[in-house]
Amino acid sequence: MGSTSAISAATFKQVNQGGKTVGKETFGVGPLLGIAMLAGAVPADVRAQQNPIQQVAAPAIDNDDIGGVVTSRFGPEAGVWVIAETTGFGTRFAKMAVTDERGRYVIPDLPTANYRVWVRGYGLVDSPKVASEPGKILNLTAVTAPSLAEAAQYYPAAYWYSMVKIPDQSRFPGTGDKGNGIPEYFKTPQHWLNFIKTNGCGNCHQIGNYATRYLSPKLGHFESSEDAWSYRLSVGPAGHDMVNFITQLMTPDGGQLKALADWTDRIQAGELPSRSPQRPVGVERNLVVTVRDWLDPKHYLHDLTTTDRRHPTVNAYGPIYGDTELSSNPQPVLDPVHNTKTTIEPPVREGTPSSALANKVVAASPYWGMEQT
Numbered sequence: 279m280g281s282t283s284a285i286s287a288a289t290f291k292q293v294n295q296g297g298k299t300v301g302k303e304t305f306g307v308g309p310l311l312g313i314a315m316l317a318g319a320v321p322a323d324v325r326a327q328q329n330p331i332q333q334v335a336a337p338a339i340d341n342d343d344i345g346g347v348v349t350s351r352f353g354p355e356a357g358v359w360v361i362a363e364t365t366g367f368g369t370r371f372a373k374m375a376v377t378d379e380r381g382r383y384v385i386p387d388l389p390t391a392n393y394r395v396w397v398r399g400y401g402l403v404d405s406p407k408v409a410s411e412p413g414k415i416l417n418l419t420a421v422t423a424p425s426l427a428e429a430a431q432y433y434p435a436a437y438w439y440s441m442v443k444i445p446d447q448s449r450f451p452g453t454g455d456k457g458n459g460i461p462e463y464f465k466t467p468q469h470w471l472n473f474i475k476t477n478g479c480g481n482c483h484q485i486g487n488y489a490t491r492y493l494s495p496k497l498g499h500f501e502s503s504e505d506a507w508s509y510r511l512s513v514g515p516a517g518h519d520m521v522n523f524i525t526q527l528m529t530p531d532g533g534q535l536k537a538l539a540d541w542t543d544r545i546q547a548g549e550l551p552s553r554s555p556q557r558p559v560g561v562e563r564n565l566v567v568t569v570r571d572w573l574d575p576k577h578y579l580h581d582l583t584t585t586d587r588r589h590p591t592v593n594a595y596g597p598i599y600g601d602t603e604l605s606s607n608p609q610p611v612l613d614p615v616h617n618t619k620t621t622i623e624p625p626v627r628e629g630t631p632s633s634a635l636a637n638k639v640v641a642a643s644p645y646w647g648m649e650q651t
Contacts, residue, residue, distance in 0.1 A: 337382045341413040345384040348397050350420040354381030357557030358399025358420060362410070366391035367617040370571040376563040386566060388412040389617055397421070400555050401429055430550045431488070437551040439486030442541045444470055445529070459529040473527065474534055482516070482578075491545050496644030503539035504532065515604045515637035515650055572619040573610040576646065577602045604637050 334354055339345040344362055348355045360383040363372040371391070377383045385395075394407040397420045410416045423429035430437075445460055447467050452460030464470050472478065479485050493506045500506040511520040527534035558565070573579055580603035586592045600610040608621045634650045642648050 334380045334382065336415045336417065337384050339384055339413070339415065340386075342388050342390075343384050343386045344388060344393065344395060344410055344412060344414055344416055345382070346415050346417040348377050348381045348383060348418045348420050350402075350422055352422070354379075355397070355399065355402075355420045356381060357559060357563060358397055358402060360385060360395065360397055360418065362388060362393040362395045363407075364391040364393045367619075369617075369619050370569075371617060372569045373566065374569075375566045376558050378563055398432060400432060400557050402432070403428055404432075427548065427550060429554070433551055433555055435484045435486030435490075437486065437553070437555060438491045438545070439475070441544065441549065441551060442474070443537050444474070455530065459531060461526065461529070463526070470527075478523065491542060493542050493546075494644055498644075503543050504535055507535055507538050507542075509641060512641040513639075513643040514641075514646070515634065515639055517639065517641055518637065570612060570614075570617075570619075572598075572612040573600065573602070573608065573621070576649070577606050577608060577610075578604065579610065604633065 334347045334349075336347055337345045346360075348358060348360060354377075356377055356379045358377050359374045360377065361372055361374040362385045363370065365371070367389070371389075373385050373388060375383050375385045390412060393410050393412075395410045395416055395418065396407045397405040397418050399420065401423055403421050403423050405418060405421045408416060408418065423432075444467060449458045449460050450467055450470070451465040452458065452462045454460075454462045460470075464473070475485070483490060493503060493510070497506055497510055500509065511517065511524055524533075524535055532539075579600050581601040582598055583601075584593060584596070584598050595615050598612040598614060600612070602608060602610075607623050607626075609624055611620045611622060613619070637650075639648050639650055
């Protein structure tokens with residue numbers, strides 16, 4: 279899709295029509311993007327179906343839950359997330375649940391704290407954050423995205439990354455510089471995709487999130503986006519490895535480096551993903567997700583462990599031990615029962631060389647400069 283105009287104006291209607299025919303369009307349970315500027319074009323009979331909004335009874339909750347009903351100007355909002363977040367434990371703690379077909383939600387088993395609660399969903403922008411605490415009924419108002427571009431900022435990163443152009447299937451298998459330009463290592467397009475996504479870049483990065491789909495001005499001024507990407511890939515203690523990696527994806531026409539530059543250029547110019555994601559349906563709405571930050575922004579948490587696979591009851595309800603990567607010693611420890619975090623420094627033999635020697639910073643990060651973070 280080259281522009282937002284490729285999306286039918288009819289798709290502005292918000293999600294929850296339950297498969298009913300609205301006007302001349304049939305809408306299922308999946309998300310349809312709200313565009314406020316088109317609201318005046320809604321047929322009168324459609325508006326009559328939406329208003330007045332039917333009252334939905336709040337769900338039953340316990341004294342450690344927060345629950346309620348999410349509505350918008352279109353009525354109950356199904357399949358959107360309600361997020362409760364606090365920093366009251368010395369680290370960010372967030373728990374989120376999904377609304378049912380009547381817009382009801384329950385965020386269960388919350389530790390005692392003061393929370394900020396808001397709504398996020400496809401076709402929406404984040405609602406204002408409302409103060410609450412466990413044991414409270416909290417009805418929330420969802421905010422319809424005023425434009426497709428603003429709605430797209432909440433799409434999964436993979437929707438944005440799917441806009442990267444990869445070599446045509448006709449160029450595989452690769453025959454090298456003296457042939458079709460694709461390195462001989464790559465036999466199929468799937469092999470190329472595996473390298474730039476599943477078992478390559480995606481191992482360490484959420485490619486397609488806001489930080490990666492835009493080139494930060496903090497990187498500096500460059501003659502081209504390719505130059506900016508070359509610099510970006512070289513920053514930090516992992517820069518050496520990333521430069522080696524992108525080199526394996528080079529072709530006479532610029533390879534993956536040129537593709538990344540073209541990708542961010544098109545996004546900067548306003549191009550959006552060609553499809554909108556579907557809201558959670560069925561059993562997907564039963565998920566409750568808990569997120570914690572348990573070290574700091576300077577350390578890349580690479581691994582964690584809780585038990586012994588051979589004896590999975592070992593350390594039941596005990597601490598979670600994390601491990602960082604590249605030139606750092608702190609080992610984070612999270613107690614998920616008491617919601618506390620600590621850091622330990624594993625002892626090493628005196629004179630043990632630092633891994634920083636193999637991961638020197640050669641290009642300044644826009645965030646951490648030349649720090650060996």
